[in-house]
Amino acid sequence: MAGMTATVGSPIRPLQWRGSVDGHLELLDQTRLPTEVVRLACRDVETLWEAIRNLRVRGAPAIGCAAAYGVVLAFQPASRGSAADWLEAVERGCNRLAESRPTAVNLFWALDRMRRKAQSIRGTAAREAGEALMAEAHAIRDEDAAMCRAIGRNGAELIRDGMGVLTHCNAGALATSEYGTALALMYAAHERGRRFKVFADETRPLLQGARLTAWELQQAGIDVTLICDSMAAQVMREGRVQLVVVGADRIAANGDAANKIGTYGLAVIAKAHNVPMYVAAPRTTFDLATPAGAAIPIEQRAGDEISHGFGRQTGPHGIACYNPAFDVTPAELLAGIVTEHGIIRPVNRDMVGKMLSDKD
Amino acid sequence: MAGMTATVGSPIRPLQWRGSVDGHLELLDQTRLPTEVVRLACRDVETLWEAIRNLRVRGAPAIGCAAAYGVVLAFQPASRGSAADWLEAVERGCNRLAESRPTAVNLFWALDRMRRKAQSIRGTAAREAGEALMAEAHAIRDEDAAMCRAIGRNGAELIRDGMGVLTHCNAGALATSEYGTALALMYAAHERGRRFKVFADETRPLLQGARLTAWELQQAGIDVTLICDSMAAQVMREGRVQLVVVGADRIAANGDAANKIGTYGLAVIAKAHNVPMYVAAPRTTFDLATPAGAAIPIEQRAGDEISHGFGRQTGPHGIACYNPAFDVTPAELLAGIVTEHGIIRPVNRDMVGKMLSDKD
Numbered sequence: 001m002a003g004m005t006a007t008v009g010s011p012i013r014p015l016q017w018r019g020s021v022d023g024h025l026e027l028l029d030q031t032r033l034p035t036e037v038v039r040l041a042c043r044d045v046e047t048l049w050e051a052i053r054n055l056r057v058r059g060a061p062a063i064g065c066a067a068a069y070g071v072v073l074a075f076q077p078a079s080r081g082s083a084a085d086w087l088e089a090v091e092r093g094c095n096r097l098a099e100s101r102p103t104a105v106n107l108f109w110a111l112d113r114m115r116r117k118a119q120s121i122r123g124t125a126a127r128e129a130g131e132a133l134m135a136e137a138h139a140i141r142d143e144d145a146a147m148c149r150a151i152g153r154n155g156a157e158l159i160r161d162g163m164g165v166l167t168h169c170n171a172g173a174l175a176t177s178e179y180g181t182a183l184a185l186m187y188a189a190h191e192r193g194r195r196f197k198v199f200a201d202e203t204r205p206l207l208q209g210a211r212l213t214a215w216e217l218q219q220a221g222i223d224v225t226l227i228c229d230s231m232a233a234q235v236m237r238e239g240r241v242q243l244v245v246v247g248a249d250r251i252a253a254n255g256d257a258a259n260k261i262g263t264y265g266l267a268v269i270a271k272a273h274n275v276p277m278y279v280a281a282p283r284t285t286f287d288l289a290t291p292a293g294a295a296i297p298i299e300q301r302a303g304d305e306i307s308h309g310f311g312r313q314t315g316p317h318g319i320a321c322y323n324p325a326f327d328v329t330p331a332e333l334l335a336g337i338v339t340e341h342g343i344i345r346p347v348n349r350d351m352v353g354k355m356l357s358d359k360d
Numbered sequence: 361m362a363g364m365t366a367t368v369g370s371p372i373r374p375l376q377w378r379g380s381v382d383g384h385l386e387l388l389d390q391t392r393l394p395t396e397v398v399r400l401a402c403r404d405v406e407t408l409w410e411a412i413r414n415l416r417v418r419g420a421p422a423i424g425c426a427a428a429y430g431v432v433l434a435f436q437p438a439s440r441g442s443a444a445d446w447l448e449a450v451e452r453g454c455n456r457l458a459e460s461r462p463t464a465v466n467l468f469w470a471l472d473r474m475r476r477k478a479q480s481i482r483g484t485a486a487r488e489a490g491e492a493l494m495a496e497a498h499a500i501r502d503e504d505a506a507m508c509r510a511i512g513r514n515g516a517e518l519i520r521d522g523m524g525v526l527t528h529c530n531a532g533a534l535a536t537s538e539y540g541t542a543l544a545l546m547y548a549a550h551e552r553g554r555r556f557k558v559f560a561d562e563t564r565p566l567l568q569g570a571r572l573t574a575w576e577l578q579q580a581g582i583d584v585t586l587i588c589d590s591m592a593a594q595v596m597r598e599g600r601v602q603l604v605v606v607g608a609d610r611i612a613a614n615g616d617a618a619n620k621i622g623t624y625g626l627a628v629i630a631k632a633h634n635v636p637m638y639v640a641a642p643r644t645t646f647d648l649a650t651p652a653g654a655a656i657p658i659e660q661r662a663g664d665e666i667s668h669g670f671g672r673q674t675g676p677h678g679i680a681c682y683n684p685a686f687d688v689t690p691a692e693l694l695a696g697i698v699t700e701h702g703i704i705r706p707v708n709r710d711m712v713g714k715m716l717s718d719k720d
Contacts, residue, residue: 033676034675034677035673035676199682201590202674202675203590204564204588204590205588207674210679211675218676223680224679225681226663226679227666228565228666229590230564230590230621230625230626231621231622231625231683232625234658234684237624237687261591262588262590264593265593265625268632269625269628272628298594303586306562306570307570307586310672311670311672312670313394313395314394314570314670316393316394316395316578317394317395318578319394319578319585320583320584320585320586321586322586322587323587323591324594327593327594327597
């Protein structure tokens with residue numbers, strides 16, 4: 001059960017490039033977790049395309065990093081060709097990878113950056129181009145890791161000795177290049193020797209909390225306890241939780257935060273128990289063109305995620321299901337938003353604008 | 361998929377005696393729901409013992425009724441014997457059935473009542489005794505059904521045309537002789553021609569909402585939509601719910617109500633959205649010797665209900681789980697408690713005492 005790259009005590013890495021320009025991308029197959037730890041060697045674009053498509057790698061930052069390395073895989077067959085050959089191979093690879101998850105913003109962002117890099121060195125011999133593309137892919141990964149580390153550093157102060165910390169879904173190492181966003185606070189506090197206990201909501205319907213968060217914290221040697229989503233209120237009432245930290249999929253200009261379904265209810269419950277709730281997210285998660293959470297569309301997903309959970313039919317035949325994938329937590333329910341630049345606190349339009357514009 | 365005794369439009373019956381004293385008890389096997397509707401003919405005490413033990417029949421009132429009929433099954437082999445023979449058979453049957461679910465209060469209550477009846481007619485010929493025991497078992501069932509009907513009648517006013525009603529777990533026909541407690545309000549409103557929509561929480565970890573509530577409401581032709589527990593807050597925020605109704609396992613003298621885990625969090629969320637929440641329960645659920653909810657012990661159940669839901673491993677190997685089976689909703693979060701005698705509203709010690717003592 002040992003992780004592919006982690007020893008107990010350090011956060012897992014969901015993806016790693018092995019070797020030099022002619023190497024390959026090793027992915028931890030997240031669809032096999034938590035029962036099996038399977039390493040998948042991606043040696044061509046199609047293998048990676050399938051892995052992204054089928055959620056073997058998931059989490060916006062992790063997908064972006066994987067796609068960047070995918071461009072190096074696309075380059076490889078043309079590594080002895082002409083300058084036109086490698087550029088064409090790279091373009092073809094970018095186009096193919098862009099079809100893997102049609103709505104993944106980080107995927108497009110990473111592919112665009114790799115494409116711009118390729119264009120900027122067009123006409124260069126394949127050998128040099130390969131090195132440049134490899135370096136750009138590593139840079140994308142390293143910047144993501146640095147961003148996660150900065151979030152962890154900025155938020156670690158929130159976790160004090162003896163605390164109980166509750167999280168929902170997976171905003172962890174598995175969703176990024178390493179270290180995560182919400183879980184970055186926990187890894188950073190753990191590295192600083194703080195002793196605390198994490199409660200992980202299982203996060204129905206897709207169980208990212210049970211399958212991924214519980215697993216990666218366990219791998220890192222952090223004290224983690226799995227609960228059902230419906231137990232969070234009781235756990236708080238019993239005084240077992242002093243802090244809630246979650247990730248976000250999109251944050252509006254006023255600080256309203258869209259995240260996995262259940263986050264909003266958790267925020268209401270945390271408020272009722274005077275437990276501060278923080279969102280941890282990089283500035284790329286902020287969408288300043290969206291004034292407030294009401295303008296964020298809520299994705300509706302297929303009902304069989306509820307009625308046929310875990311590969312088994314759990315609801316009656318033909319039952320109607322309502323399956324919103326996300327909800328929006330209003331800024332006023334958040335104690336703060338931890339970013340790589342610092343903590344936005346209190347959460348409102350002015351403070352969000354101030355934190356982000358300071359760093360332009 | 362048609363229910364064993366229900367046509368679409370009327371609530372399901374989980375148990376029915378077939379024939380006269382020499383007949384048998386037919387149970388709807390609730391472990392097979394919602395995918396299979398299987399009738400189980402109990403023709404002897406052992407078959408019924410196994411059915412109660414393995415939750416084929418569940419819900420305190422339903423278990424009580426089943427056990428009462430079980431005493432008739434115990435009597436049958438002695439129906440041509442002496443007065444001593446049948447009394448001994450009845451006693452043996454009561455003792456055996458009492459071992460089926462060691463903590464089920466209604467089970468003991470029903471068996472004690474049957475035993476008292478048997479003692480009161482000791483020395484009677486078997487033929488007459490059998491009729492008396494049969495009548496007593498039917499009376500237990502009929503009183504339960506009348507109690508459920510009265511709860512439904514008293515609470516039906518709460519459900520108005522166009523409403524969304526949310527419920528948690530299964531306090532339905534399947535848990536009683538028929539009609540249920542929380543769901544009795546819905547059946548009664550449905551019979552009165554009201555049009556409303558029900559949201560059923562799936563109720564992790566054991567999914568009574570998905571497996572049982574969604575199924576029985578669907579069978580009765582009531583508009584029901586299944587959601588995950590974590591979606592209730594979002595559904596309320598979207599204005600889809602105007603009433604929450606749940607059952608209870610035990611109610612303290614001040615109105616604090618213990619019920620399936622998740623009920624308390626739902627109450628906090630309902631309060632935040634100004635959605636009134638009612639408990640529906642018979643007076644036998646009140647435990648006046650318990651002054652307040654803090655004195656109600658919370659059963660802790662095995663962690664594998666969480667980490668190995670639905671026969672599959674959903675959490676990592678060796679993960680710690682915290683699995684409280686119940687929580688306690690404080691009286692101040694309840695808009696009222698619907699009983700067979702009327703609605704306790706507001707919910708406090710005085711009003712609880714008044715409603716119950718009026719009916720002594």
